[in-house]
Amino acid sequence: MDSRTLRRRLHHGDVDGGRYDRFETSRVDSLNEPLLGIRDLDYDRHAEDQLLGDALDDQRRKEHLHWSLIFSNVLAQWAQWLATVVLASGSLFGRILPFISGMQNGENNFQPVILSSLQKERLKQLKERLSIPFDGTSSEHQDALRQLWRLSYPDRPLPALKSEVWKDMGWQGSDPSTDFRGGGFISLENLIFFAETYPDSYQSLLHKIDGNRSDWEYPFAVAGINISFMLVQMLDLQSGNVSSKAGQQFLELLAEDGMAFDKIFCVAFKLLDAQWLAKRASYMEFNDVLKSTQLQLEREMALEDVLSVQDLPAFNLLRSRNW
Incomplete structure (x- = not known):
């Protein structure tokens, strides 16, 4: 690598280089490792009862998720309507509610604030x-x-x-x-x-x-x-x-x-x-x-x-x- 190439590495074109991640990823990578079980679960004579119980639990979870999604959608629509009304008034809530709407939609980016x-x-x-x-x-x-x-x-x-x-x-x-x-x-x-x-x-x-x-x-x-x-x-x-x-x-x-x-x-x-x-x-x-x-x-x-x-x-x- 010649001296000109080395010098170019410090210019603004290198600011978004991919090598940045090395200082921040070591700890995150360790958390992404699969968590493996350390006990063997033996099959016994109660296995069928356990499977039936698991099936019932799954059904309850599905029903709970269904109603949670309905409630979440209603809340999102209400927040969106309220944001529209309050934004027009220019009040403090007008600066806060756009963030609530973004959170309901699962977005990480922030909406423009009122300056x-x-x-x-x-x-x-x-x-x-x-x-x-x-x-x-x-x-x-x-x-x-x-x-x-x-x-x-x-x-x-x-x-x-x-x-x-x-x-x-x-x-x-x-x-x-x-x-x-x-x-x-x-x-x-x-x-x-x-x-x-x-x-x-x-x-x-x-x-x-x-x-x-x-x-x-x-x-x-x-x-x-x-x-x-x-x-x-x-x-x-x-x-x-x-x-x-x-x-x-x-x-x-x-x-x-x-x-x-x-x-x-x-x-x-x-x-x-x-x-x-x-x-x-x-x-x-x-x-x-x-x-x-x-x-x-x-x-x-x-x-x-x-x-x-x-x-x-x-x-x-x-x-x-x-x-």
């Missing part, structure tokens, strides 16, 4: 940011790259926009603009926000200060682009209506903080590095660690007491002097 005007405006602004690709010829984007360098290396001279020195930050080539691809301009904004808002945590990741590091580390800047892309997918931000569980939970966080996406990016980056160290991972395992990071974020966002980004348990990974 406040503040949520709509902040979501619109975020999607506008997501729609901007990185443009290496734009003076604004060039200035943003220079700003990131100054924040990262305040004591070093600013290099040309195409220079081998950019590799020190974790870009894969001499021209950082070639590494953005699907990450877009927002991924650069995320890195700048991280460097400005939590400078100590940012510097510790940039310079790989914490823990016993692998000899073959992940490239810092490219990792940030992959994290931005992962969050967009996880939070379902590219769809017309956010319908994933994590995406709807994010909308609640967005109502509390207009910079929720950028802050979750910082949390995700610290969480990725913590899992990287815990797993003693190396370059080729980056995608596995990224997927593990996504799963952990989804679990934390689902906690009942998480009402803001600061409530996420992983937020504690950001050093307290930066808060």
